[in-house]
Amino acid sequence: MTTSISSSTLGLGGTSGLSDLYTSATKSLLAQNPGIKHIDAQLTRDGARLSGLGKLALALDDFRTSAGKLSSDKLDMAASSSGKAVGAQLTSKEAAAGTHAVEVKQLAQGQQLASKALPDKGAALGSGSATVIKVQTGTGSNATMTTVRIDDTNNTLDGIAQAMRDAGLDAKVVQDGKGYSLSLTGKTGAANTMSISVAGDPVMTGLLSYGPGVNSAMTQKAAAQDAQFTVDGKALTSSTNKSDTAIAGVSLSLTATGKSDVAVKRDPSAIAANIKDFVGALNAMNTKVAGLKTGDADGDAAIIQVQNQLGGILDAADPKALADMGITRKGNGLVLDEAKLNAAIAADPDKVTQLFGKSGTGLADQFATRITQQMSKGGTLASQAATVQAEVDKLNTQKQQVTDTINRQASLLVQQYASAGTGGSSLFGAGMTKPMSLFDFMA
Known part of the structure; x- marks a missing residue:
């Protein structure tokens, strides 16, 4: 303490x-004290590395979702929704043709806390003495703790919000007719309630403490809650507004309350659309990953390793087979000739399906599997982040x-x-x- x-x-x-x-x-x-300055410099460096690894993981996961819906010999399968309450996307070989009635009764949301209003968001608060803010999310064995440190360099509402964001929290300064307040929003889901303890400057304690057993300074503006919905009459809940298990092989995005019909069906025209989406997702992922490089040799090492591993999948692919389908290599990405692809599908749709969607050996499955390995325990990203x-x-x-x-x-x-x-x-x-x-x- x-x-x-x-x-x-x-x-x-x-x-x-x-x-x-x-x-x-x-x-x-x-x-x-030179030691403090040296530690702060190292913390800034490592914070940037963790942020980069997080962005890398998000880029890879987005592409893995696109690759997943092409695997399992179902390139001609498509998912669609009749209403605005739900979005639907194929994700795996488990998808089967059929229509499902979905009703969204409540969207998931995170708990929102707010401090009392202050007249100036840039004014120094308290003495500036070292203060430790601990934000606990959840309870029991599933609880997580985020630590934020405040001193005379960031003891303003703006400074506190930035320090919280740097620590991975969703914090911002909001303004209303009463002044400026610090707003903190937690993760979605009823289990993700927050409690905040403050040690150090008493002014910070009087502004930011919150939770059971303490004299709460912040007030709750919105409670944490789960999404509540039904699929074919079966009641389900989710801590987020996404469900990958309610319908086998389909990812549901819950966007509003209301009813929708989700249809999963075979559609020959979906082959070209799915491959086009795959190529676009691959190229977008490569652009995002390349943009994460900072020149820090240690920080960029994981990015380079990921690029090499994913590039190796294209290195092993038959360039003539790809060219016959209107696809050529450009660096770690692909260029698509849609007219040539449509002609190849018309001539032999099974051949196109095998190259891209065959379970285990198709390009889509290879990419999805490799990314899963990189993000799992012992993989490139997980090991580097740890x-x-x-x-x-x-x-x-x-x-x-x-x-x-x-x-x-x-x-x-x-x-x-x-x-x-x-x-x-x-x-x-x-x-x-x-x-x-x-x-x-x-x-």
């Missing part, structure tokens, strides 16, 4: 101004230890300063009068 200062902590009763001296001493000692997160946890522990030591040093300096002119301290010698400034002790 972060050490804080008060008159009683110093043993000086209600001596005026000592808290301000403590704050100034703490800031000065922190500014002079390594970086372990380093971040280690650095945060080191930073807290250094900060605690500096807080104790500042407390001792203030005590020595306060007693120097009263004869109560022998540190400065008999008859020595109180120095002009606390910082004479720090010289």
